[in-house]
Amino acid sequence: MNLEGKRVLVVGSGKSGVAAAELLRKKGITFVLFDGNKDLDVTALIEKNPVFAGAEILLGELAPEDMARIDLVVLSPGVPTDLPMVNELRNRQIPIWGEIELAYHFAKGRIIAITGTNGKTTTTSLVGEIMANYFDDVKVVGNIGIPYTSVAADTTEDTVTVAEISSFQLETTHEYAPEVTAILNITPDHLNRHHTMECYIETKESITKNQTAGDTCVLNYEDEVLRRFGETLQTKVVFFSSKRKLEKGLYLDGEDIFYADGTTDTKVINVNELNILGKHNYENVMAAVGMSVSFGVPMDKIVEVLKRFQAVEHRIEYVTEKRGVKFYNDSKGTNPDAAIQGIRAMNRPTLLIGGGYDKQSEYDEWIESFDGKVKKLVLIGQTKEKIAECAKKHGFEDVILCDTFEEAIDTCYANAVSGDAVLLSPACASWGMFANYEERGRIFKEYVRNLAE
The missing domain is CATH 3.40.50.720 (NAD(P)-binding Rossmann-like Domain)
Known part of the structure; x- marks a missing residue:
């Protein structure tokens, strides 16, 4: 047009x-x-x-x-x-476009696009750093906080654009055609917007709709929806798995990540050399490696970045230690599945702050993931009663309801002892109490750092 x-x-x-x-x-x-x-x-x-x-x-x-x-x-x-x-x-x-489609209309260069329910920001940041380690002109845009439209006019044929794309943004794409895409995982989220899980899945999968046979899509083999989807694609498909060895793709074997090209299995890195915690982050690393290799980046250039990459802000981010209590900011845990990863990454008894805007999520699996780690669940926001009821249904009784965010932090600190962790991982969106999850995370960090020793 x-x-x-x-x-x-x-x-x-x-x-x-x-x-x-x-x-x-x-x-x-x-x-x-x-x-x-x-x-x-x-x-x-x-x-x-x-x-x-x-x-x-x-x-x-x-x-x-x-x-x-x-x-x-x-x-x-x-x-x-x-x-x-x-x-x-x-x-x-x-015609109804979103900002991604508008930017694409004017932008030049090559494009990598990442979607999925969880892990998008970490993976996008990592891919952006890998690209910048090899290419001269790299833009990292999209749901990560920088509108694609704000840089589109500055792109050239030599630009590599790495974009984090949400389901909301995918609803309004038409001709947008990235060279390499990734769908990291699909779990229930934003059902207040998409109404059905089928619609949500279809929207996520539409990131590939304009890709051709020469393009690549990176998919999570352990996500049944995505495994089936990969079998239907005409593009090249690269799978990654945290549970089994793959003949082709990326896989986690013990503490080592391997890349298999069909003939040779090459060790990429040992997870202890990474600065990010948790199996979900190893999956993000595998997805990033799959995209980067498909894009033509040499493995040594990829590994250089893997060894220095730090966790993104608001995603299981270590904040400070007071009286032997460690504080972690996982404000980006805006749905139950993301918040489960936050719990899994904790290696000490945890006082957990949850609750917020109601996206029509179910909290059963999140409560079940506590697995003896969570000492107290401190709840705020619109969903606090709903989550408390769910917790009690699953036999978790150590629940405290608070009226304000600050009260929740104070309550955790008052009940914590040396050796504990306080984790903000709400399993809910921030709307209603905060402008966004970033503001929620920033306020948490500022408040925590000012707590008395």
């Missing part, structure tokens, strides 16, 4: 909307901003984001006459694609 002379509706005035507007302005394309908040302070918005100065801004409701003047819609990822307004735009045959 040629956007020259077109009128584009940017929906949402947050980070993604701002980056989309900036890209459109750079390319000389007229845009209209729409935000559903009818009380939005437009003057303050323009002061903060000058890109909106001079643009038409519509608030609250989108009238039929406004829709009639639009040629393309760019939705921010946080805007559900089944809103009545979006359905009406779709019924009018107006």
Whole structure:
């Protein structure tokens, strides 16, 4: 679609909307901003984001006459694609893109894209560092916090773009075609948005929809959904496994990670040489190696990065030690499966802070994963009663409900003794109490560091 002379509706005035507007302005394309908040302070918005100065801004409701003047819609990822307004735009045959599709329209170079329920940020960061160790111009973008649209205009044919792609972003891709993709795992998440598990799986798998036979998809062999999916793909498929030896792909054998090309099995690294903990992180490492090898990076360049790579912020991140109690920030554990990995990584008795926004998740497997490690479960937020009830159903009685985040931290500290750990791993989204999981993690770290010795 040629956007020259077109009128584009940017929906949402947050980070993604701002980056989309900036890209459109750079390319000389007229845009209209729409935000559903009818009380939005437009003057303050323009002061903060000058890109909106001079643009038409519509608030609250989108009238039929406004829709009639639009040629393309760019939705921010946080805007559900089944809103009545979006359905009406779709019924009018107006194309609906997300910021990934808009960026792809203008971007140049080669692309690697990573999705999955858990592990995306760690794997994307690791792949980004591996690429930067071999290529001169590397951009790391997407759900990791840097909108793809904010760098698309600066890409060249020599650029390698590594993108973390969420299911929300995949809903609005059309021609987006990465050279190498990975789906790390699929477990229930965001069912309040996707409604059914089948829809969620289909959305995740759509990351491969425009790949060709010469492209590569890296998949988790131990995820039954993905193993079956790999058998249907026309692209090259690289599997990784943490449970068995594979004839081709990456696998964990004891404490060693191997790469098998079909004829030779090459030891990549011993897990004790890594700076990240837990089997889930070894899976992330295998996925990163699979993508990097498929992209043409020599193994020695990959291993150099594996040996120095540190855990990403908010993912089982060590914060500090007070009175012999170690504090860990796993704010990125925004669903039960991610939070299970946080528990598994703990090697001492743990006081666990959980709860938050209700994404219609089930918490049974998370509670069962406590496995004697969790001394007390301290709960906050919208889901605290729901989780407490689930815990008691599974025979876990050491539950404390708190009204505030600070009260939860204080409660853990008061009940901890030397040799314990306090872990923030909520198994829930942060919305309602915090802007995002990053803010929740930052507040946790700041508060913990100021606790009295």
